[in-house]
Amino acid sequence: MADARGVLVVAELVQRRPSRLTRELLGLARRLAREAGGPAAAALLGDAGEETAQELIAYGADAVYVAAHPGLAEYHSEAWTAYVAHISREAAPAAILIGHGAAGGDLAPRLAFRLDTAVATGCVEARVEGGRLLFTRPCYGGNAREVVSFRTPPAVATFRAGACGAASRDGTRRGEVRHVLLDAGAAARRTRVVERKRDDAGGTRLEDARVVVAGGRGLNGPEGFRLLERLAQLLGGAVGASRVPCDLGWCPRSWQIGLTGRTVTPELYIAVGISGAGHHMAGCGGAGAIVAVNTDPEAAIYRDARYGVVGDYQQLLPPLIEEIERFNSRDRQAAS
């Protein structure tokens, strides 16, 4: 790939529409492509079809490579790696951008090795400097950040949410849709999915929530999450957690926010009983404003917080909920 040009985004869909992270990556791809030269392209795998391809174009893709196959609708390591590698060879981009999650974290390193190149995972920033692509990523449990460059093209990178503002939609944009055909034998099926278990999401997806209320070790047990759920529901938000409550079984695993969990970028992040270790902050540091509720006035979380309250959450949250309910009912009266 000596003449590598442009940027390729591997699209991730939520209910057949580009996820918020994919829309962010398209925005980032456009910026990098403008600075480094070449087109912004997207790879679309699955059975979503033409309408979704046009949606990716509306959000900034100049070209969309479509691998239409119902077997690709859900992430499958072997098949996705084979298809995305094939698309990458055809598109020959200088960089490939992938969302940092359970799928991207599996796909990106495999893809990089298959393309004989390197990968930077969990990035929070990318830029072009002197014609070179540079990627910034947290390391050492979020205590440090490193900036890396690549000796070999393409640069493969996974990104956390919030690395770039989402691209704005422009329905008048035009782009090219290319269909990709791959001999099924090439994607040798040595692995198969036996079963999938989805946690009951029941509400707003963490990544899309405007408000996230998260609990940590300081909740002292699973019951505390009921209070957090009430607050989240009131604010139209979602509930998350640091790693300890997940490991202790106080809440579903899928609630984990942080270096090895999910990355959220809400406008408001309410951290309850969370100490604020680097590995947790790696998943929520991009929030607009953090409110920290902790009994320990020395907790590290206050260094990241916009508002801090020192005290017992069990005494603080019920009156906070009441107070916000009062605001809301006043709003309703004013509106009627």
Add this chain to the structure above:
Amino acid sequence: MRVVVCVKQVPNPEIAASQFRVDEQAKTVVPVPGVALVMSPFDEQAVEAALRLRDRGHDVTITVVSMGTESARAVIKHGLAMGADDGVLLVDPAFEGADSYATALALSRAIGKIGGVDLVLAGRQAADWDAGVVGAGIAEMLGWPLVSFARELRVDGRAARVERMLDEGTEIIAAELPAVVTVSNELGAPRAPTLRETMRAGRKPVAVWSVADLGLETGEVGAQGARCMRERLFIPEKRSRCEFVEGGSPREQAANLARRLREAKLV
């Protein structure tokens, strides 16, 4: 069944953030006096996953492999004390400065040299660079299936049956052996070495292999074989601007917080 567990020695990740320092010139982390080097916690859970196969009655031989300096012998000993059977230490000045690519190359060659390996386990990521790349790289270099982020591992005939973490749930994957599986923290706590196993560990064999022993050239490994370069290493600056919300009672504090959030149009 032969299982290889790839382990890495890292500075104890439980260190307080306030103690953490980097040398921006050298682009390295400054060792803190008194902070021990340990086996990366996810790798410890990978050793645990291997041992649980034995607990379930499988006839497994477990080899712990680590690339590093001579000091990495300590993490191999730790794996042996947990219950692994033997170890391989990859030591050579030429390995220094390796990125994930060069590391995966050396480890995959070592796995080939061990021979007859059915299953390779590694932590989902190492607690120093947090990259999560080497396990997948080994799978690609060996041409084996990969299952990432395992919370449970079983072996059923010639297939691994792995429950892996998804963003919003889990899935069970059946992968033909030989395969590579990376282990996530959801697997649960690793066992602590017993006194008896620790005593026995001293007598278990540990082979030491160099670049030449792996049939590699010095230009292919370490910094020379790296495809990624570290341009900078720094501690992100935090300008604390936290406004502490006070009050005579928790109720008053809560009311004041609600008012501040309302003023900022956050609620």
